[in-house]
Amino acid sequence: MKEKMKTVLLKWFFSYLLILGIPIILSIGIYTYSLKTTINQSNKMNDVLMSSVKSEIDNHINEIDKMLNRVALDADVQYATIIKNCFTSKDQIRLYHLVDTLQNLNMTDEFIEDIFIYFNNTGTVSSIKGNMSGELYYHLYYENSEYDFVKFEELMKQDYFKEIVLIHKLNGETILLFTMKTLITVSGQDSGMIVIAVNQRNLQKIVENMKWDESLRIFVMNGSNEVINTDQYKELADDLDYKNLQDDDHFYKDIMGERYVVSVEGSDMIDWKYVCMTPNDLIQKSAKSIHNFSLIGLFICILVGAYFSYFLAKSNYNPLKGIVDLFRGQASRSVNQEKNEYQWLKEEAENIFKERMDTNRILRKNRKILKGYYIFRLLEYPFDKQNAM
Template identity: 25%
Template sequence: MKGFWRYWGKRKPKSIFRIFFLSYLVILLIPIMLGIISYRNSAVVLKEQMGVYNVSLLDQTRQVFDTYLYGVDQLMNNLSLDETILDFLHSKLPMSPRDQYAMSRAVRSLSTLMNTNDFISNLFVYCRGTDAVLTPTGKYTPELYFGQEASYMGTNVDEIVSSLQLFSYKTFRSAEGTGAAQNQRYLLYLNSLPLNQKNEPLGTAVVEIDMNKLEAFLQNADMLDQGAAYVIDGNGQTIFGVGDEKWLSGIDWNRADGKRFFFTRTNEGQNIIVSYSQSTLNNWKYVSVIPSDIVLKKVNYIKNWTIVITLVELALGGLLSVYLARRNYIPIKQLADKLKLKVQGNFSGLNNELAFIESAAEAAVGESAKMKGIFEMQRPVMRVTVLNRLLNANEVMVAGIKDSLGSLGIHFKGDIYAVLNIGIEHYRKSISPDTYEQQSIIRFVIVNAYEELLKGSYTAYGFETVGDELAVIVNMTETPPDYLESMYEISQQVKRFVEQKFHTLITIGIGGTHQGVEGLARSYGESKKSLEYRIVKGRGSITAFAELTDRPVPFYAFPVQTEASILQCVKAGDMEKVNELLNGMFLSDHGGASMTIEEAKCMFMHLVSTGLKVLGETIIDSNKVFGDNFQPVVKILSCTTVVEIQTTLHTIFGKICLYMAENKKSHNDELKEKIIEYIYDHTADTNLSLSSVAAFLHMNPSYLSHFFKQQTGENFIEFVNKTRLEKVKSLLRTSKLPLSDICSRTGFSSPATLIRVFKKLNGVTPGQYREGGFEPD
């Protein structure tokens, strides 16, 4: 074989032939290798499908067992909390008549609990104080019960009793009888009583589950298939199962930490597939084991045929590869021979004819043209970099940059400079935010539109700065009188064009004009500050720095009373008043276009805070008020301008007020009843007042007074006095209490106050009322 490859290596004139031949051979080997891989994967997939199928069966089995065991667990919980059983656990020898009665009640409770679950075979409670075993049928001594009724638990009664005196909490234990009781196999579920007493528990409740029934269920679960099935507890110990336990030897269940999984392993020289599903109820693992040979029987059959077909394909494919390689090699050889006669140069060391053809083609390209092309490609990037450095450069840096401007095609005609800053707010409709290429096109169009519109009167260069911001450097020989007007007009044209053609919104800031290249950084700072003013004028605005100058020192005040009034009016559902308060804030001396950036930021933060407070204090069902798709908090926090937050708050407060107004009637009736009930309950309290009721109901006193008058037709004081006088009249008619005692029972501060109020409202004094025995008109 080595001699064969040496022979092919020496055939340099026909090395391309070797490449063709190997290429066709590789093409031939690809489907063959795919077939082999497919075969191997089919075996793996079949194993996996068998594992998945077994896991699914185990899941069904686990669900059934979990349902049964959940019922057992619920029965144990009811037993552990049963008062009659817990009462008898405190009994001691000798038993009193009361203890006997408690025992009978406990036996009845066990009988009732036994009838609630058909899955269990029996249950009993060992009582430590009386050394007795309670069952649904009666009371037994340990010797009698464990010797006859439950002999499967062992032959040593003392050991059984000692184990039952230890603390157990939801513990499972298997028990298998011997001798005559060898067919008795149970799964015991133990719980010490009471649950909160770990040291020396008063007793232990035991539920017996017939293990033969459990194994019979596994036997009929259709998942053995010449294998085995087991149930393993959280400690890796086998609880019960069907089949030979040798399959489980050597498996570290602590590493099998998944809830459901399967894997393959070798056990005693035989490959097996182990599947398991873990219960979340008690961490038991339900395991099935199947020999791999059963699964791979059909796979081996496919394997034999795959080998035969592969050998046939190799033989036929080899012959076909030689034929195709020779047919394609001859034309290339002829072309290479012709090029050798016409192309001059040193092409020694080339391995084959194709390499010679490629080298000859590359030699025809001039090195200077290549370098020029590279420079031209990098020129736009280099120009943007230099212009960005100019915007942020100091005087020393500007001096070093000036010399490189000409080589990059940057030529300033005058010595007056200004900067326009364009912020792209968002891309709409057809432009995806994630499509960088489309966004780049829009930025390119904006820059070129400015350059074209400014051409003639000015020299302009546009470029990208940071994020979605662009800058345009405007150069002129002198500042024209209509500089700002022309910048506004050109900016409006670009803005309209971009909105109409690309559905994209832009905001523009215009910096002032400055002398020298050094003034670019200052004008750029002014344009950025103008761009920030969109928080006041809104997105899509055009602002010149001249608008921001000559303003007074910022002073801002946001009255707390205004915020409280808005909150109260929203709760009352008075949208007209809410609109009046909101509009008043924007029409004040600090609102509108006269606001400074600092004042606008303060107002913006206060409005956001007010909106969030109203949402927090109006406890309403958000879905009923706004619908499922409207999130008010997200809507408020997404606002970026004062105008946006104003519009958003109008919308949100309007919806809340409408909801409050629709539900106002039932709310008013409920509130009125609460006020009247509070007055009736506190009539004797001398401190009963409008303020105390308002504090109790967390309301504003003035609003409470207005509300009470509106709902009852009486003011608050009149209603309180009327209620107190009704109670005074009752005491005057039915008792001989002195006025001082009546005052203390009706909330009057003194007899004099009582007499004055009583006479004012009834025309007679309390004494005259009592002596006359009548109620005057």
């Protein structure tokens, strides 16, 4: 049975395979860097997006704020505010001018859906749609489940200064009412409410037009933790707390079984937060191609590297194996299985050199013995020239 030794071939093979760690580590590094870069770019894009949303909506709110002040300072509004019980025929020209003023103001901003003034002393409304009783106006345009007409009247009597009221009309539309009490008149009376109405869909339209991907979840949250631009993301917003949302912040949040990157931008005009939720899968998707390329590259590197590692190890090992076989054919000692080819060859070479030195030493010794023997013979038996003996 042929004896086996601990071969150096496996060490060579694994040392070549170890070199594969370089492209593996490089691929992991490239993927990690690409993912980090993608996340940073996504955050920057979201920052730009949220800044645009903030700028657009805040500009509209600023215009509404100016418009509320403009209406409050209007002479016809201040005149109509102090009228008691009902308007007379002599007041109609002022009311006509007031409606005309409101219509002109409304034409300056398509974001605004309606402008009206509720006069508490007369129970009437002047709006871009004309003059009518408050009850008729309510049932025609603002009937909702939260406020019946009695509560609506009470709402119009509140001492609001640029407050925002959210109502849900019976037709399914959500309206934001920007309210402000009329200015106190010379007579000391203050009995009117200026209201500028904005449809929720106008807010949502601004948001939708600025999305760079349809999977983004963008909404506007007020101080009461309400989503005011859409009813679609209310469940997502339930997991967010307005108080914990910091301006210019980015953080990860697991909501409804999905991971999101949440970006926050605060309004400069009112207590609104603009929130963008980016699905983490969308960010991962951007780096997916690099990830797949890295995996394919790793797979090819492993296959090709393993083949060449074996080929190079075998090619380098064959000459060594030939020398080992030559020595083993001449060796008389048994093979030590704990030693590899190099160690075994070293030991055999040392033994050969030792045997050679021993042989030379014995030959020198034998040469001296032979020399002494022949001298002894010559001295004991002299040479006879006559007999050649």
